[in-house]
Amino acid sequence: MRTISGLLAIFFLVTLFGQGSGLAQAEPGALLETEHFIFKALPDAPSDLVPDPEQIQKIGLFYESVIQDLEEGFGGQVRDKITVVYGGTAAMGTGDRTVVQPYSSEEPSFTFGCHEMLHIALKDILGPGPDLFTRNLSQAVPYNLGLEELTVTALELHFLKSSPEMHLYARVYQELTDWPSIQTILNPSSSLIGLEIEYPLVSFLAFLLDHYPWADYRLLWNYNTNFQLSQSENVDLALSQAYNESLSALEEKWKGFLKAIPVSPEWWETIKRQHEIETLSGHLANLFSEQVETIKLDRRSMKEFSQAYEELYTPDTGLSTAPYGILKEPLKNFQSLDPRLERYKAMVKVAQEAISACDKGQKQLRAKDWNNAWTSFKTLRNDLVQLGDTSMLAWVDKQLTELETKVPPEQRQAQASAAFPWWGWALIVCGVAGVLGLGGWLFLRKRRAHQKGKGQQP
Numbered sequence: 001m002r003t004i005s006g007l008l009a010i011f012f013l014v015t016l017f018g019q020g021s022g023l024a025q026a027e028p029g030a031l032l033e034t035e036h037f038i039f040k041a042l043p044d045a046p047s048d049l050v051p052d053p054e055q056i057q058k059i060g061l062f063y064e065s066v067i068q069d070l071e072e073g074f075g076g077q078v079r080d081k082i083t084v085v086y087g088g089t090a091a092m093g094t095g096d097r098t099v100v101q102p103y104s105s106e107e108p109s110f111t112f113g114c115h116e117m118l119h120i121a122l123k124d125i126l127g128p129g130p131d132l133f134t135r136n137l138s139q140a141v142p143y144n145l146g147l148e149e150l151t152v153t154a155l156e157l158h159f160l161k162s163s164p165e166m167h168l169y170a171r172v173y174q175e176l177t178d179w180p181s182i183q184t185i186l187n188p189s190s191s192l193i194g195l196e197i198e199y200p201l202v203s204f205l206a207f208l209l210d211h212y213p214w215a216d217y218r219l220l221w222n223y224n225t226n227f228q229l230s231q232s233e234n235v236d237l238a239l240s241q242a243y244n245e246s247l248s249a250l251e252e253k254w255k256g257f258l259k260a261i262p263v264s265p266e267w268w269e270t271i272k273r274q275h276e277i278e279t280l281s282g283h284l285a286n287l288f289s290e291q292v293e294t295i296k297l298d299r300r301s302m303k304e305f306s307q308a309y310e311e312l313y314t315p316d317t318g319l320s321t322a323p324y325g326i327l328k329e330p331l332k333n334f335q336s337l338d339p340r341l342e343r344y345k346a347m348v349k350v351a352q353e354a355i356s357a358c359d360k361g362q363k364q365l366r367a368k369d370w371n372n373a374w375t376s377f378k379t380l381r382n383d384l385v386q387l388g389d390t391s392m393l394a395w396v397d398k399q400l401t402e403l404e405t406k407v408p409p410e411q412r413q414a415q416a417s418a419a420f421p422w423w424g425w426a427l428i429v430c431g432v433a434g435v436l437g438l439g440g441w442l443f444l445r446k447r448r449a450h451q452k453g454k455g456q457q458p
């Protein structure tokens with residue numbers, strides 16, 4: 001389950017399709033029925049989110065070939081039909097054998113998306129997965145990775161023929177984070193976040209799937225987790241039992257494999273930018289979730305901020321949706337992306353300052369530290385205006401008005417000038433001198449040229 005979007009939708013789907021999943025004959029209203037699948041569309045789904053008759057035939061053949069590969073590779077069987085529903089925008093399983101798989105006629109990468117059905121097929125073939133490779137992506141995302149989730153991701157990319165690009169992303173991410181070990185990646189107190197955790201783990205498991213028999217992977221999957229041991233101790237033990245090799249030995253081979261992947265300058269620049277966007281967003285999301293004071297800022301009301309983020313993903317930047325953020329080709333056009341990335345970075349900085357000022361201001365109010373509270377609320381107000389957030393302005397202004405009765409004007413003045421550093425004045429003076437100097441020099445050059453011209457005249 002990749003995105004859980006609303007209990008209502010799930011309830012609706014379970015009610016609608018729950019009884020239908022075991023039917024043997026072709027169901028009325030199905031787009032297609034194959035040996036292992038019933039493909040359906042949500043009632044009233046927009047047509048561009050539903051495959052047309054020609055595409056659904058291709059998808060049916062592809063899905064059946066995936067099942068055949070899984071059953072042969074792992075040894076096992078899918079036990080009953082899986083219902084795949086199109087027309088939704090978020091991928092999800094509904095708890096029974098029905099899944100919603102996003103599809104877009106404009107995004108070729110979504111055509112054969114099969115993440116959600118892989119969850120069900122793998123559980124049929126391999127049984128429930130062990131508690132291995134479990135790690136939270138970040139504090140802000142209450143979403144656990146684990147062997148099942150990582151394997152589904154690795155296999156989907158394998159069947160989409162995107163494994164080479166996924167390893168490439170893992171390689172660059174490892175380089176950008178100083179090649180952390182699997183042990184560090186699994187350690188919840190490491191500073192790694194989001195895809196810095198997900199890409200290397202998916203890549204490591206895909207490496208095992210690509211270089212060793214799938215029967216060995218089956219042994220890994222059937223490992224009995226020992227809850228007395230740590231995550232990395234369990235991983236070590238499970239790998240030794242399945243592959244007769246330790247975690248560190250397998251990890252060394254995997255890292256050697258990654259290091260041998262050539263990275264063109266175009267790919268390096270592309271992935272570096274994606275990494276920057278991802279980690280900035282992840283750390284900011286953590287800050288939002290860590291806010292401790294009673295009045296909290298909400299990213300959804302920061303219009304300028306949201307716009308800056310959305311502009312990174314408009315079609316012209318080339319960063320539009322790809323499965324797991326993995327592009328097939330490096331970006332060609334940095335001219336449209338880079339100024340937007342700069343704007344986004346600036347917005348993240350303002351948002352960070354706003355969160356901190358909001359928390360500090362409230363603490364200072366409670367401590368009756370009126371002077372500093374006034375400065376914090378002034379900063380917060382300024383930041384909210386820059387972020388396009390009007391939802392809190394009335395509250396902030398109320399605090400400021402009350403504080404102004406407690407902080408005498410001359411003190412506020414002193415604070416305002418204290419907030420402006422001495423080197424700010426120095427820069428302005430230097431700047432003025434520089435402009436004057438340059439202007440004077442230009443003026444002299446002009447005059448000399450003029451005189452020279454004059455002198456050459458007969």
Ligand SMILES: [Zn+2]
Nearest residue numbers: 001002149152
């Ligand atoms: Zn999933």
